[in-house]
Amino acid sequence: MKLNTKSRYAVMALADMSKFPLNNPVSLRDISLRQSISLLYLEQIFFRLKKNDIVKSVRGTNGGYVLKRDPKNIKLSEIFKALDQRVKTVGCKKESKKGCNGKSAKCITHELWDELEIYINNFFENKKLSDLLSTEERIN
Amino acid sequence: MKLNTKSRYAVMALADMSKFPLNNPVSLRDISLRQSISLLYLEQIFFRLKKNDIVKSVRGTNGGYVLKRDPKNIKLSEIFKALDQRVKTVGCKKESKKGCNGKSAKCITHELWDELEIYINNFFENKKLSDLLSTEERIN
DNA sequence: AAATACTTGACTATTTTAGTCGGGTATATA
DNA sequence: TATATACCCGACTAAAATAGTCAAGTATTT
Secondary structure, rough: OEOHHHHHHHHHHHOOOOHHOOOEOOHHHHHHHOOOOOOHHHHHHHHHHHOOOEEEOOOOOOEEEEEEEHHHHHHHHHHHHHHHOOEEEEOOOOOOOOOOOOOOHHHHHHHHHHHHHHHHHHHHHHOOOOOOOOHHHOOO | OOOOOHHHHHHHHHHHHHHHOOOHHHHHHHHHHOOOHHHHHHHHHHHHHHHHEEEEEEOOOOOEEEEOOHHOOEEHHHHHOOOOOOOOOOOOOOOOOOOOOOHHHHHHHHHHHHHHHHHHHHHHOOOOOHHHHHHHHOOO
């Protein structure tokens, strides 16, 4: 069970942006250098963040990305959703509605995975981007 | 973020076993048929469960596996541990001790992943095999 | 003896992940 | 208005992880 780099980098990059004045565009190039994340990969990530209304872009010289909302109002769950990251128990659920292929035995653990999914989503639902920021400021 | 089949099947198989009289060996062949899991794959899984003292084996005709403890005393966290399944944030932590490669900026999110890891492990730590069983019995 | 069932390492196909490439378009500034 | 900067975005690929199989056993019961 592991987190992929896409969502991990997304959170890192957005946390990085949050440290700067909010309406000031931050270029991916700068984030790339500061966070040691490939620029090309960041572009891919921000394409999705933009599509999901988390950031907006400013083109041209001195352009970059700007957070669409205050970090206080950006839940980590939104970021994960933007990158198609969710908890999956795999199998079991997708192929059927109720009894998992009709074989009732197959679903002994069905409720468990549902519960886990809700539990984890809950973690991200209750975390804001601003929560990371204050942690960071405490450290430095 | 997803659960792998190994730990998923392990939980399913053990829950299946729990439904039978405890000192009665249950053969992998039967579990395989009931839960639609490949026998060869189950063998691999039970090899690890055995090494981790969760089940013991009874060889020969009418043999099979037996739970080493009462399902009330088997935590899901043990099962996951037996299969090397754990939450990983990947990168960030392994390569360094404190400042993540010395670049302090790289670790804006470090504490977050630690917290998540603890949070999820907590879920499994508080679930017993017997919890699944009663759920199952409620359903059927 | 024969059948059943566990033992265990090695192997392989498939899928997923991480990350790159390429060929754009838009905008600010000199 | 030329040029550099920075976003745009689909397609691609190498590497790693996962899922599952194979093979060649050994132990026990009936």
